Amino acid sequence: MKAVYFAWVRERVGKPEEILTPPASVITVADLIAWLKGQGEEYAYAFENGHVIRVAIDQTHVKHDALIADAREIAFFPPMTGG
Amino acid sequence: MKAVYFAWVRERVGKPEEILTPPASVITVADLIAWLKGQGEEYAYAFENGHVIRVAIDQTHVKHDALIADAREIAFFPPMTGG
């Protein structure tokens, strides 16, 4: 699964995208965020307030209880501030 | 007192403006409309549905119970349809 990061999530993680291979026990978006927080200081920092992070699967907004089963691309970003 | 007429009120009365000299018993806008209706067929036609006619005294909207005492210019017109 490809992960993409935007705005301060990208800055904190330190890269714009990467391939993730979480274990089979990671079922939901919330599981994935919890798993990412254990992948190093930069992830712990980026996801320290995990509940504020917005997530999109294959370019569609999803909630943290969404299943990541068939996701090709999963995006993490702060609340939007365009317009 | 100068009277001015607009849109179909003007067309029915047959003139855009005139000087009115109503008797002293004419106190309110409603009185004036009632008096005008007796001034000839064209006025009777213009004011046949007197309640739909909008009135302005000295270029400010007023209701039919407004006093005409100090009016210099009184305008009669249909509901507005600009914009």
Add this chain to the structure above:
Amino acid sequence: MSTVIRIQREDFDPQAEADALTKGRPDVGALTTFTGFCRHEEGALSALELEHYPGMAEKELQRIVDEARKRWPVQGITVLHRYGKIMPGERIVFVAVSGGHRGEAFAACEFIMDFLKTSAPFWKREHKVDGSQGEWVEAKDADDKALERWK
């Protein structure tokens, strides 16, 4: 806090009016505009004739703008309205409101249009494509209802 109100026979340039509200004004974050056009009414209409009450029309537009400024902290307001013969597709009316933020710019712009429709002394008469003189346009209940939102 500039206000521009003009009633004129000739067409106007919406972009020039918008620029006047925003150029060199980096405190402006939002600009809302409304432009009203003469519709052809499924091809039945050859023109609209716009009559107005000179003097009162300007005063009434100023009163509506003043009321909008009491309600919302907006910056520039421009209100233009044409009179005379106007062909289908031509502009009739233009309202532009600039402000710091969008909420107040949208609200003030729509408020001004809603009150302009029902209280500014303008009247429309139709000219038909078959050469006949059409009717005076009748006021719409929908326009009166639109005011309820602002009570």
Add this chain to the structure above:
Amino acid sequence: MSTVIRIQREDFDPQAEADALTKGRPDVGALTTFTGFCRHEEGALSALELEHYPGMAEKELQRIVDEARKRWPVQGITVLHRYGKIMPGERIVFVAVSGGHRGEAFAACEFIMDFLKTSAPFWKREHKVDGSQGEWVEAKDADDKALERWK
């Protein structure tokens, strides 16, 4: 019933976009536009840096436009959003909606802006005039509250 959605680095021409919705369209009676500008924030801001999620940003704007069309019988809708570095006074976003009547044009235009603010994947970062890199702009409660009107 044309829809135009563009996400671009360069500035755009609001009048050309408005004309595209109205010229030769005598069924259009109303055009509402919104333009969002970069504010200087009392002189503290030297620029905004706009980041977006390519691909998803277009999709999300299309989804918002589709939702607006379900709610109101409007005609043309144009949504433009810039990215990259934008100076105070420059345009950031533009929404234009044409329709037969003003009520639906106003509502659809404001609806699109309200949802664009909270769901289109764009993020702003400030650059300060003192040369320091500013903060990522924080999302506003007021923008979430603006959505309640459309429930």
